[in-house]
Amino acid sequence: MHPILATVLQRLGLGLLTLFLVSIIIFSAIEFLPGDFTEAVLGQSATEETVAAFRRELGLDQPAYVRYIDWIGSVAQGDLGQSFSGRASSGIDRSRSVAELIAPRLSNTLFLAGMTAIVAVPLALILGVTAALWRGGIYDRVVNAVTLSTISMPEFLVAYLLILFLATLNPIFPSLADVTSATPFWERVTKCALPCLTLTLVIVAHMMRMTRAAIINLLASPYIEMARLKGLKPSTVILRHALPNAWAPIANVVAFNLAYLVVGVVVVEVVFVYPGVGQLMVDAVTSRDIPVVQACALIFAGTYILLNLTADIVSIATNPRLLHPR
Amino acid sequence: MADDLLLDMRDVVIDGFSDERWHPIVRGVSLTLRRGEVLGLIGESGAGKSTLGLAAMGFARPGCRLTSGRIVFDGIDLMTASETKRQALRGSRIAYVAQSAAAAFNPAHRLIDQTVEATLAHGLRPEAEAVEDAKALYAAMKLPEPNTIGFRYPHQVSGGQLQRAMTAMAMSARPDLIIFDEPTTALDVTTQVNVLAAMKEAVERFDTAAIYITHDLAVVAQMADRIKVLRHGREIEEAETAEMLARPKDPYTRSLWAVRSIEKPARAASEPILEIAGVTAAYGSKPVLHDVTIRVPKGRTIAVVGESGSGKSTTARVVTGLLPPIEGTVRFDGAGLPPALKGRSKEQLRRIQMIYQMADTAMNPRHRVSEIIGRPLTFYRGLKGRAREEEVTRLLKLIELDESFADRLPGELSGGQKQRICIARALAAEPDLVICDEVTSALDQVVQEGILKLLMRLQEELGVTYIFITHDIATVRAIADEIVVMHQGRVVEQGPKDDILSPPHPDYTALLLASVPTMEPGWLEGAVIRQSALHAPD
Structure with missing residues (x-):
């Protein structure tokens, strides 16, 4: 078997193991939340008997390890369970499955994350490479200063400033990103423009600076000097000789930021009233809708693991020592 | 023959930037080709x-500039030509x-x-x-x-x-x-x-x-x-x-x-201080040493020669306990040495010291010389305060540096001075055996000579034994009493210097000696023929 394939399979196995350990942590962390769904629904005036009966019905009277095994068992079979909300102590069950609740929200989140990634990653790479090429000059300083200022501002402030300038004063984009499943593609893109721009401003600095640093770090290498002594153009030196050796650190930072786009954008969702998975999870925590919280947390963890795995694979695949063993 | 001229450099001055100012690296050199x-x-x-x-x-490398002079290559003045033209x-x-x-x-x-x-x-x-x-x-x-x-x-x-x-x-x-x-x-x-x-x-x-x-x-x-x-x-x-x-x-x-x-007459062998017997060692599953047996006479210098990958440095790692052997024993001063570093007493550690090829990386760049030499004094000999300071000064004198060096950082020393500090650090433990791993390879010829003379003088004064690992035959001639030739993890031969350096030779020793460049005109052409007769590698 090719060593790369072996490494990928090994990392994939490790990723699954990590996900399993994370599921235990998620489950225990939720156990520590004060109160549960029954108390949240029934209120403080409920009698102990009602609460106990409701708990029995939801299965909350079982010991923690039994509930964990039940949960992880069905997750392993692809069943994320039923949401608590819609259930009442009276026994009426209007609940929906967790998958059904999360699916549209997750697809919204992935749409916004994907759109932002398409804008931000190439932009960051181009800015990073050009800043490295003209390092020390005016361009480099301006790019650094601008990206650093945008990353230093809180996201909600960036969001409100963009709304002020691009929606209110100059009505170019809509200020609300209230998409539904029926929204056509182009309208969806327009509605997502401002959230996308906000997130781009937030993540571009990190990726751009790492690209720049990774390339500059290599410029002192003898093979870069050799490339210059071959009379190659500065842009060729950087693109052909420095960049291919700089992918590993860049891929790591890109993966980290993409993960952030999926799991960390609840503030931006709130500002633009965007129906993403972040808001769903916050609401579920408030109402103690445990199956939804657990499912969201597990999806977030999986995203991190998957993206980091991808970054690892990129690092390996761009290392000729591993790609072409002796 | 003027049109035959390809390169004409006149009074070329090149400056380098360091310590916040420009100073000359090349100070007006002319050259024609x-x-x-x-x-x-x-x-x-x-x-x-x-x-x-x-x-x-x-x-000019980053941080350098072509300051003045003329560099004319085939009629093109490189000092005034545009960067595109130079490219x-x-x-x-x-x-x-x-x-x-x-x-x-x-x-x-x-x-x-x-x-x-x-x-x-x-x-x-x-x-x-x-x-x-x-x-x-x-x-x-x-x-x-x-x-x-x-x-x-x-x-x-x-x-x-x-x-x-x-x-x-x-x-x-x-x-x-x-x-x-x-x-x-x-x-x-x-x-x-x-x-x-x-x-x-x-x-x-x-x-x-x-x-x-x-x-x-x-x-x-x-x-x-x-x-x-x-x-x-x-x-x-x-x-x-x-x-x-x-x-x-x-x-x-x-x-x-x-x-x-420099050539030192070899001294006769003495009773052994270190005996490596039948040592086989490996990095993981990759075997590096095969049945290595070396006897090191007390108070003498034994040179271990061979090309890279021959197992010279690995032998040193076995002796110091950094790499426990799979088979075989190491006896030191009549007693068996525990194979691994962890099993050895402080006293056993003190008696065997090591000096490395790259003095640069062998010293903590943030420690001053007094700390670098002082630490083994405290660790092995329990010296503190005034006594430690005095001992540092004495050691500095021993390696021909004055006491003002005690306050310097490694970055403020030249290559030769750094290697001297490393020698002082090894001597601070008052060792019986010092392993010198390519200690002069990274140094210039003139500096090498100084270091080799210093090591020889210290041996006469202190009676310390050296294992001198090197690939340079000139160094071997200069300081060895005995020579061990290693190749692909095995000992090819061991013996007094004069025996090893004079024929007849085993094949590998002959190849090694034939490969050392001499200043005789035409040596290179002859060497290639001699080598091909001896089945040279690569």
């Missing part, structure tokens, strides 16, 4: 050889061969792509033709499988092969001038011979002019038509090679020649 001529540039590190060599390409010359009419081919090849691209890169970038030939030509050049450089080796990545071929490939890369554009910047310094002697011969042949075949930069006199004697000696950025003297070798004028040049003449 005719078509097809090879000029040897020789001098210790910091003499400005490489800087001058690069200036011939109109190139057009580099790689097409002037090519460069770097010291470490392993570092100068980009790890991300195949050899052939890098070999023809300059030729294609300058639009000198169509790609298919350049690739075919590269294969022919690989064959001319005697690389194995010349038609396919180019499709490998740099890490897939050996150091000697890379160095040949780099010469082929320089030749690809058929330049008028090649700058060879210490191209064989990083190679083993047995590999060096063939690489030198291939380079020389290539330069003669295409009638290319060359500047050959090196600190090795014997190498330059084989390669150059003329030799220029540089020191501290100034020219010391220049002459035709034969003339320079026979009658060096300047005292500095003579001192360069003199290093090779």
Whole structure:
């Protein structure tokens, strides 16, 4: 078997193991939340008997390890369970499955994350490479200063400033990103423009600076000097000789930021009233809708693991020592 | 013969920027080169050889600048030419061969792509033709499988092969001038011979002019038509090679020649202090030492010689306990040594000390000299405060440095001074056995001589035993009493210096000795023939 394939399979196995350990942590962390769904629904005036009966019905009277095994068992079979909300102590069950609740929200989140990634990653790479090429000059300083200022501002402030300038004063984009499943593609893109721009401003600095640093770090290498002594153009030196050796650190930072786009954008969702998975999870925590919280947390963890795995694979695949063993 | 002139450098001054100011690295050197001529540039590190060599390409390293003077290459003034014009010359009419081919090849691209890169970038030939030509050049450089080796990545071929490939890369554009910047310094002697011969042949075949930069006199004697000696950025003297070798004028040049003449009579063996018996060792599952038996006589210097990968340093790691052997024993001063570092007592650790090749990386850059030497004093001998300070001063005196060095950081020392501090650190433990691992390899000839003399003097005064690991036969001649020859993890032979260095030799020793360059004209050509008779590697 090719060593790369072996490494990928090994990392994939490790990723699954990590996900399993994370599921235990998620489950225990939720156990520590004060109160549960029954108390949240029934209120403080409920009698102990009602609460106990409701708990029995939801299965909350079982010991923690039994509930964990039940949960992880069905997750392993692809069943994320039923949401608590819609259930009442009276026994009426209007609940929906967790998958059904999360699916549209997750697809919204992935749409916004994907759109932002398409804008931000190439932009960051181009800015990073050009800043490295003209390092020390005016361009480099301006790019650094601008990206650093945008990353230093809180996201909600960036969001409100963009709304002020691009929606209110100059009505170019809509200020609300209230998409539904029926929204056509182009309208969806327009509605997502401002959230996308906000997130781009937030993540571009990190990726751009790492690209720049990774390339500059290599410029002192003898093979870069050799490339210059071959009379190659500065842009060729950087693109052909420095960049291919700089992918590993860049891929790591890109993966980290993409993960952030999926799991960390609840503030931006709130500002633009965007129906993403972040808001769903916050609401579920408030109402103690445990199956939804657990499912969201597990999806977030999986995203991190998957993206980091991808970054690892990129690092390996761009290392000729591993790609072409002796 | 004026139209024969290819390169004319006049009063070239090159400045380097450090400590917040510019100061001169090359201070007004002039140099001329005719078509097809090879000029040897020789001098210790910091003499400005490489800087001058690069200036011939109109190139200054980052942090350096071409300050004044004239650099005229075939009628083009490189000092006033635009960067675009200089770029057009580099790689097409002037090519460069770097010291470490392993570092100068980009790890991300195949050899052939890098070999023809300059030729294609300058639009000198169509790609298919350049690739075919590269294969022919690989064959001319005697690389194995010349038609396919180019499709490998740099890490897939050996150091000697890379160095040949780099010469082929320089030749690809058929330049008028090649700058060879210490191209064989990083190679083993047995590999060096063939690489030198291939380079020389290539330069003669295409009638290319060359500047050959090196600190090795014997190498330059084989390669150059003329030799220029540089020191501290100034020219010391220049002459035709034969003339320079026979009658060096300047005292500095003579001192360069003199290093090779230290020779110490070997002393008779004494009772052993260290006995390595039947040691087999491995890194993981990769065996490195096979049944190694070495006897080290007390108060003597035993030189362990062999090329890289022969197991010299691994033997040292076994003795120090860093690598416990799989089989075999190490006895020290009559008693068995526990195989692993952890099992050894502080006293056992104290009695065996080590000095490394790279003094730079062997010292914590943030510790002052007083701390570097003082730590073993406290750790092994429990000295503190005033007593420790006095001992540091005494040790500094022992290594011929004054007490003001105690407050310096490693960064403020020269290469030779750093190695002296490392010697003092080893001596601080009052050891019986010191393992010197290539301690002079990274140093210039003149500095080497100082360090070797110091080590010899210390041995006379303190009676310490040395295991001296080296690949340099000149060093061995200078200081060894006994010699161990190692090859591929095995001991080829062990014996008194004079026995080992005089015939008859086992095959490998003969090959090793035949590969050490001498200053005799024509040695190189003879060495290649002798080597091929002995089945040389690579």
